[in-house]
Amino acid sequence: MHISFLLHHAYGIGETVRATFSLADALAAQHDVEIVSVLRHRDAPALDLAPRVALRHLVDLREHAPAGDRMDPAHARPAKVFPAAEPCFGQYSELTDRRIAAHLRRTEADVVIGTRPGLTVHIARQTRRGPLRVGQEPHCLAAHGRGLRLALRGAYPRLDALVTATEADAHAHLRRLRLPGVRVAAVPRAVPAPRLAPADGTGRWVVAAGRLTRAKRYDVLVRAFAAVAAERPDWRLRIYGGGPEKPALRALIDELDLYNHVFLMGPAGPLESEWAKGAVAVDPADREPAGTDLAEALRCGLPAVATDSPYGPGELVEDGVTGRLVPAGHPAALAAALLELIGDTAGRTRMGAAALAASARFDPAAVAGRHAALFGELLDRRRGSGLRGSLHRVRGTLIGGAYATKDAARAAVRGVRTV
Amino acid sequence: MPVDLKADCIADSAGGLTFDLNVPQGTGTTWSAALVLRLRAGTDDTGTAAGGTDDTAADNEVRLPLGPNGPGRLRAVLPSTVALAEGRWHAFADLGDGADPRRLLPGVNDLRALVDRRPLAAIGRLGVRIPYATKLGNLALRSWLRGPHAEAGDILVGPEGITVTGRLYGASPAAGAHAEARARRAGRDPVAVPLTVEGPTFRFTLPYGELAAHWRHGSEPWDLWLCPAEDLPPVRIARLLDDVPEKEQVFSYPARPVPAPAGELRIGPYYTLDNDLAVRVTGPVGRE
Numbered sequence: 001m002h003i004s005f006l007l008h009h010a011y012g013i014g015e016t017v018r019a020t021f022s023l024a025d026a027l028a029a030q031h032d033v034e035i036v037s038v039l040r041h042r043d044a045p046a047l048d049l050a051p052r053v054a055l056r057h058l059v060d061l062r063e064h065a066p067a068g069d070r071m072d073p074a075h076a077r078p079a080k081v082f083p084a085a086e087p088c089f090g091q092y093s094e095l096t097d098r099r100i101a102a103h104l105r106r107t108e109a110d111v112v113i114g115t116r117p118g119l120t121v122h123i124a125r126q127t128r129r130g131p132l133r134v135g136q137e138p139h140c141l142a143a144h145g146r147g148l149r150l151a152l153r154g155a156y157p158r159l160d161a162l163v164t165a166t167e168a169d170a171h172a173h174l175r176r177l178r179l180p181g182v183r184v185a186a187v188p189r190a191v192p193a194p195r196l197a198p199a200d201g202t203g204r205w206v207v208a209a210g211r212l213t214r215a216k217r218y219d220v221l222v223r224a225f226a227a228v229a230a231e232r233p234d235w236r237l238r239i240y241g242g243g244p245e246k247p248a249l250r251a252l253i254d255e256l257d258l259y260n261h262v263f264l265m266g267p268a269g270p271l272e273s274e275w276a277k278g279a280v281a282v283d284p285a286d287r288e289p290a291g292t293d294l295a296e297a298l299r300c301g302l303p304a305v306a307t308d309s310p311y312g313p314g315e316l317v318e319d320g321v322t323g324r325l326v327p328a329g330h331p332a333a334l335a336a337a338l339l340e341l342i343g344d345t346a347g348r349t350r351m352g353a354a355a356l357a358a359s360a361r362f363d364p365a366a367v368a369g370r371h372a373a374l375f376g377e378l379l380d381r382r383r384g385s386g387l388r389g390s391l392h393r394v395r396g397t398l399i400g401g402a403y404a405t406k407d408a409a410r411a412a413v414r415g416v417r418t419v
Numbered sequence: 420m421p422v423d424l425k426a427d428c429i430a431d432s433a434g435g436l437t438f439d440l441n442v443p444q445g446t447g448t449t450w451s452a453a454l455v456l457r458l459r460a461g462t463d464d465t466g467t468a469a470g471g472t473d474d475t476a477a478d479n480e481v482r483l484p485l486g487p488n489g490p491g492r493l494r495a496v497l498p499s500t501v502a503l504a505e506g507r508w509h510a511f512a513d514l515g516d517g518a519d520p521r522r523l524l525p526g527v528n529d530l531r532a533l534v535d536r537r538p539l540a541a542i543g544r545l546g547v548r549i550p551y552a553t554k555l556g557n558l559a560l561r562s563w564l565r566g567p568h569a570e571a572g573d574i575l576v577g578p579e580g581i582t583v584t585g586r587l588y589g590a591s592p593a594a595g596a597h598a599e600a601r602a603r604r605a606g607r608d609p610v611a612v613p614l615t616v617e618g619p620t621f622r623f624t625l626p627y628g629e630l631a632a633h634w635r636h637g638s639e640p641w642d643l644w645l646c647p648a649e650d651l652p653p654v655r656i657a658r659l660l661d662d663v664p665e666k667e668q669v670f671s672y673p674a675r676p677v678p679a680p681a682g683e684l685r686i687g688p689y690y691t692l693d694n695d696l697a698v699r700v701t702g703p704v705g706r707e
Binding site for chain 2: 266269
């Protein structure tokens with residue numbers, strides 16, 4: 001198969017880039033794989049990409065780039081295809097609309113995959129007849145605002161498949177978007193094996209990692225750790241990552257006199273180096289779209305304490321086996337679970353070993369295998385019935401169009417902009 | 420363009436470092452291949468690869484033999500016994516092919532042995548090296564070489580003063596032992612406070628009053644020293660024994676409001692760029 005990923009910015013860092021690189025590399029063992037980066041701000045990718053994966057860009061925004069993309073007036077005009085409600089809308093333009101459309105019209109791939117909702121909308125609407133149109137959801141549906149959900153409802157029925165990171169998110173898409181004929185499948189994000197020995201669990205550090213945003217609920221974790229430190233002052237907490245909540249968290253740590261126990265470490269390079277220093281991983285998030293950071297902790301052999309909310313990281317952890325699940329937003333419950341693991345060295349060791357074994361399912365080879373099987377099956381089915389594909393697309397267009405009309409009418413009443 | 424050379428660093432608890440380089444398979448090395456460490460002059464990222472091999476005797480360059488370690492891997496070892504002067508060292512690879520040494524990039528570090536490192540208190544001279552990435556993303560080492568050394572531990576910003584707990588290496592506190600705050604600005608006397616000692620562990624409380632009384636304008640830093648005995652030279656108090664190359668952002672402490680005749684001052688501890696412990700007294704105007 002020839003598989004083509006459409007990525008926002010392959011030269012940056014972030015969960016989606018990392019997961020896409022891992023998956024692309026593993027697929028490239030048996031398939032022809034390319035990554036098409038809509039934007040390019042840097043000369044070389046910040047993360048390692050295997051040489052067997054082809055990489056190219058559509059719009060060159062490097063400071064010293066000769067091409068006039070930065071100066072192109074079309075790049076100053078807002079995008080029309082890329083949904084306005086997408087968080088990245090500001091970085092898209094008429095120029096990106098045009099380049100993405102040209103790419104999708106010409107693509108030779110058998111499968112094209114969008115790696116964020118706005119790009120999946122492009123793929124659903126603009127891919128030439130032939131390739132499988134696949135959306136891969138980096139965030140859960142619940143995290144999207146109403147405007148974006150409406151935009152997706154208009155476009156997603158034209159997809160062949162939608163891949164979510166969790167079962168809960170797959171169900172949410174099926175429930176809230178009408179997607180007849182679209183295969184919705186949950187496949188975990190690819191997380192490679194760590195490049196160093198697993199954690200030995202001898203340290204007395206609890207480790208968390210992720211963007212410091214509200215949804216991650218590190219405030220709940222800091223409050224929980226006040227109770228942990230009161231009982232076990234020999235244990236400490238490191239939170240890796242940067243983000244808008246940093247000043248608020250700093251103030252909370254100072255207010256609770258936890259500055260000798262809770263440390264904001266800032267963004268880390270390869271996270272596996274940091275997980276390996278820990279004894280317990282923790283993820284207090286209300287909503288955890290893919291949970292690749294926590295999956296990486298499990299792959300480093302750390303037992304995890306995670307929140308069990310509908311869109312939380314709960315699916316990654318088996319309660320009592322690879323860690324503990326606690327209700328979201330509940331510092332006391334989180335503290336109790338942490339203290340339980342802290343107080344039970346044997347249990348911690350056992351759960352760490354179980355986490356190491358169970359997390360092998362995140363291995364890129366396993367995840368790539370599931371993707372390849374899904375794509376292969378859909379391609380076979382289409383070949384079996386040449387008519388089916390075009391029928392599905394016609395139906396998808398009709399559903400999308402019906403939604404668009406309805407939503408536009410509704411938007412006109414509310415004064416909301418739609419695509 | 421030649422491919423980037425990345426080095427994975429593995430630390431041992433004694434202070435030694437192993438560098439594992441990923442090189443294209445088939446990369447040949449000669450007897451003279453070396454991992455070259457150069458003491459930074461000026462700021463990070465201005466270091467050049469110039470210099471060649473003729474000044475190897477200089478104190479500001481250390482060459483570690485670089486040998487094969489399996490296919491596509493080269494290894495060099497910096498034992499704890501090799502002393503590195505205090506400062507920032509940039510890492511290069513000289514493959515012995517006659518070309519200029521090439522700047523190394525950081526790979527995957529395994530620094531778990533540095534976390535909560537606790538050497539024997541009797542250690543004569545303490546060597547600490549922490550690998551880090553410079554602003555431009557190159558591999559460098561932060562090095563300290565101290566003996567005796569006073570390691571700062573927990574710090575409490577209390578209602579009366581700042582209480583520092585720590586551990587003394589390479590010296591035993593004796594009669595006359597005390598802690599001292601020395602103003603970095605001229606014309607202010609040092610502030611001495613008594614020390615509570617238990618084996619190698621020390622503790623002292625620096626009250627706000629005297630620091631506030633000395634304040635004149637702006638932001639005034641005070642460096643903290645430990646004087647182990649009457650006749651021994653004072654030791655700078657620092658935090659070195661972990662895996663964090665730059666402490667200030669990570670080990671951050673609140674500043675306490677302290678009333679003074681000129682208005683409300685703020686007094687709080689912080690770590691300097693060299694990870695030495697200091698206290699900042701900031702006036703009502705000098706704040707950001």
